[in-house]
Amino acid sequence: MSINLEPTPYDGTGAASKKWWPSRYGAGDQLGAGNELNSDRTLEGIRSVQQGRVIELGRELHPAVPAFDPRAWQQLILAHGTLEDLWLDKGATDVSFFEESVWQSYQIGTHLDALGHLGIAGRFYNGTPYAEFYDPHGLTKLGIEHVRPWVGRGVLLDVAGVLGGPLDEGFVITAEHLNAAEAKADVIVGAGDAVLVNTGWGRLWAADPGRYASGQPGIGWEGAHWLTARRVSLVGADNSSFEPRPFEREAFSWAVHQHLLAETGTYILENIDLAELVTAVTSTFLFILSPIKTRGSTASMVAPLAVI
Known part of the structure; x- marks a missing residue:
């Protein structure tokens, strides 16, 4: 009897899932969707600039910012x-x-998750077992130092705008919602894009930090696959962890993170400020982000920019 060793898509069942690795970029790869970044993507982003206006997407960091305990x-x-x-x-x-x-913790404020941040049943990106790369002083693989800088096209998908206002806690953004936001933006999301999703939840960052940190609307399982099918390099939203909380369904916690980071190597940008960008009446822009290269870290604080 032959045994199929080819990977199948991760199904969200943790250790019970069939083998979901190696990644689309090959066994041993540590770059993930950063492989989609190249000089053509950079030039495409530069061509998006019409005004020369720089918009900051990062948030000010101080001890009272919303955070997932015990991060501080x-x-x-x-x-x-x-x-x-x-x-x-x-x-x-x-x-x-x-x-x-x-x-x-680097997992606080506006930050970028490295591929070594979150895994599936002890395996991380490319199926790497934790015992192969854990060191208490820094991961020996999949740390933030392997991440390429972003100087390329950013795309804003204003789901809150499409649906008529800020989304509620636990609201699940589906492929249908993303299709509608893409159509409204008159843009086609493509390989290498940094896709930022506006939910309206970011309005609570300073106004009600307790509520901001306790739940959120976000991208669901179907919506996450809509994005990764387009081979985007990075996803982000104006919330704390991209996917909805409460989670899409019971016994499905952090499954979107697992699909993005562990299965497809797609980077996640969290706690971004989209208020000014949403009012700029533009859907594409030059997106600039360069992580701090601290060896073996699971994330980097960042101050991303949109140039329109």
Whole structure:
């Protein structure tokens, strides 16, 4: 009896799923959908620029931002350099200074998930078992240092605008909703695109951080496959974790993350601010994002830009 060793699509059942690896980019690949980024994609993004206007998509980080417990961000300003006895080049330029010490998770604020962040039953992107790359001081594979920078085409899909206003907690964005948003935008989502989805939930970031962190509308299972079928390089939304919470159905927690990060190597950008971009009356733009290359980290804080 022959045994089929070819991968089948991950079905959302965790360890019970049939073999879902290697990835479409080949066994051993660590770049995932970053393979879709190239000079042609960069030039396509540059051609989207009409006004030269720069829009910041990142959010200000401080200790009270909405966060998934126990994630936190704390900063201590060090003042020793202001003490007269510790001035630099004392008696000449008398340099006094401040600096900071920061304790944090990179999985907070506006951040980009690395492919080593989330897996399926102990296997991560390309079916890599956790024991092969875990080290307490930094992952030895699939860390954020392997991520390419984005200088390419961004696409805004304004699902909240299509549906007439901000979406409710737990609302599941389907392929039908994405088709409608794509049609309204008069754009065809394609390979390498960074696709940002407006749900309207971002309005609660500062106004009601507790509610913002406790749930959200988001992309469902079908919608996630709509995106990955187009071989996009990155997805993001104005919420904390892209997919809906409460989850689409019982016993389906973080399945969209699993499909994106572990199965298809599609990067996830979380907690972005789309308020200004939504009002800019443009659906395509030059998207710029460069992660901080901390070796072996599961994410990077980022400050992405849209140039329209």
